[in-house]
Amino acid sequence: MTSTGTSIVIVISAAWAFAVAAPIVAAQKEKASPSWTKDNLVYAELTKAPKKAVVRRNPLENDRDAVAAGANLFDQHCSECHGEMAEGTHKAPSLLADLVQQATPGTLFWVLTNGVVRRGMPVWSKLPEPQRWQLVSYLKSLAPAEKSPQ
Amino acid sequence: MKMLKWFCSLYATRLHLAWLFLAATLVSSAQAQESPYIVTYDHYLEEPGSLEVEYFSTFGTQRQGNDFHAFWAEFEYGATAWWTTELYLDGQTTFNDCTIFTGFRWENRFRLLQREHFINPVLYIEYEQTSGADKILKEVEGHDVESDYAIPNAIARKQHDHELESKLLLSKTFKGWNIAENSIATKNLTGGNPWEFGYALGASRPLALKASAHRCSFCRENFIAGGEMYGGLGDRYAFGLHDSSHYVAAVAAWNLPSDWTLRLSPGFGLNDNSHCFLLRWGVSREFSGFGDMIAGLFGGHQ
Numbered sequence: 001m002t003s004t005g006t007s008i009v010i011v012i013s014a015a016w017a018f019a020v021a022a023p024i025v026a027a028q029k030e031k032a033s034p035s036w037t038k039d040n041l042v043y044a045e046l047t048k049a050p051k052k053a054v055v056r057r058n059p060l061e062n063d064r065d066a067v068a069a070g071a072n073l074f075d076q077h078c079s080e081c082h083g084e085m086a087e088g089t090h091k092a093p094s095l096l097a098d099l100v101q102q103a104t105p106g107t108l109f110w111v112l113t114n115g116v117v118r119r120g121m122p123v124w125s126k127l128p129e130p131q132r133w134q135l136v137s138y139l140k141s142l143a144p145a146e147k148s149p150q
Numbered sequence: 151m152k153m154l155k156w157f158c159s160l161y162a163t164r165l166h167l168a169w170l171f172l173a174a175t176l177v178s179s180a181q182a183q184e185s186p187y188i189v190t191y192d193h194y195l196e197e198p199g200s201l202e203v204e205y206f207s208t209f210g211t212q213r214q215g216n217d218f219h220a221f222w223a224e225f226e227y228g229a230t231a232w233w234t235t236e237l238y239l240d241g242q243t244t245f246n247d248c249t250i251f252t253g254f255r256w257e258n259r260f261r262l263l264q265r266e267h268f269i270n271p272v273l274y275i276e277y278e279q280t281s282g283a284d285k286i287l288k289e290v291e292g293h294d295v296e297s298d299y300a301i302p303n304a305i306a307r308k309q310h311d312h313e314l315e316s317k318l319l320l321s322k323t324f325k326g327w328n329i330a331e332n333s334i335a336t337k338n339l340t341g342g343n344p345w346e347f348g349y350a351l352g353a354s355r356p357l358a359l360k361a362s363a364h365r366c367s368f369c370r371e372n373f374i375a376g377g378e379m380y381g382g383l384g385d386r387y388a389f390g391l392h393d394s395s396h397y398v399a400a401v402a403a404w405n406l407p408s409d410w411t412l413r414l415s416p417g418f419g420l421n422d423n424s425h426c427f428l429l430r431w432g433v434s435r436e437f438s439g440f441g442d443m444i445a446g447l448f449g450g451h452q
Binding site for chain 2: 021059065068069070072073076077080092113114115116117118119120121122123125126127128129130134
């Protein structure tokens with residue numbers, strides 16, 4: 001094999017070793033910490049929203065289509081991690097929990113916009129602002145869980 | 151000979167399609183919300199655990215030489231919410247010449263700040279090993295000019311470049327508009343080449359900001375349009391806009407509910423050092439279960 005060929009093989013292997021290692025490490029970490037601890041760390045993010053963000057009102061709260069549109073957006077972008085019914089998975093916490101359901105629309109909008117990057121939730125500011133409010137409308141329409149997971 | 155060229159081109163296309171098909175059969179998918187840029191990067195990274203498989207083409211006109219069709223495949227993986235790693239495989243067909251593999255790139259992007267700010271920085275670091283025949287024009291840097299691309303493949307492919315490329319990506323989304331600026335600094339690790347610089351600017355917006363209540367292919371919110379401009383800024387000894395090429399391009403993306411994204415970008419050279427016309431297009435699909443699938447193989451959650 002030529003030196004170019006060898007280098008190609010080495011770098012491709014290294015790249016994919018990284019790509020493969022990341023989920024494995026994540027899986028190991030997951031085994032090491034109970035999910036309620038992880039979930040609480042994410043829920044704690046709700047308390048970090050600045051006051052200005054907390055008091056923001058949902059401009060689409062009277063929009064009859066907002067919940068349906070939000071449900072579509074949730075299905076497309078959120079259900080993979082939070083579950084199809086927002087019940088939570090091993091990757092992300094339930095959005096039916098009291099802590100989420102009792103949060104103000106402004107708080108949910110703030111968390112959606114900023115993500116919880118250290119805990120694996122990406123920023124969603126790439127969705128235009130009205131779409132993030134539609135998602136908030138959908139989240140607020142979900143029935144609260146009978147028992148909070150905390 | 152013509153038959154051989156046709157076969158090589160067909161083989162490369164089939165290879166890319168085979169990759170896409172293989173990935174499609176292995177993992178689930180999620181609708182992408184992809185930016186329309188071909189050259190410029192915004193500050194959004196791949197979602198953690200997702201693999202995006204992309205194929206891009208660039209058709210370029212060439213004065214004093216043969217027009218070309220350069221193509222590349224990208225495998226973009228969201229390792230974490232703050233780190234995306236990406237592998238590129240490049241190739242090109244120069245008309246009346248031949249089709250060749252021209253190299254690979256390994257790119258990493260790191261989000262520097264946890265939350266959204268007025269401007270959001272992302273650090274980009276890439277290692278690339280390409281031949282002198284590489285024509286994908288994924289960025290323009292240093293004193294890149296059109297005549298560099300007129301060299302026949304048989305000669306150009308003998309030149310091997312090992313480059314370290316860094317970029318500072320700055321981006322902001324406001325009222326649906328994304329504005330992005332990329333500063334590029336590149337060092338060719340072979341020989342005593344100086345640091346070379348380049349830039350890319352982009353602006354884009356979805357045609358509608360609210361989502362429809364029903365899933366649809368032709369809804370306006372699925373289309374994103376904008377423009378980008380990119381070019382070289384010389385090197386550390388001769389910095390500036392002169393003696394380099396510069397381009398302006400319209401960009402458009404169509405995010406389909408069937409999980410595919412199509413992109414189209416006609417671009418135009420802004421000076422005599424630039425190719426007169428570049429037509430770029432691309433297709434991509436995002437697979438959200440890839441990380442889980444790999445973790446499952448090693449006993450993690452699936």
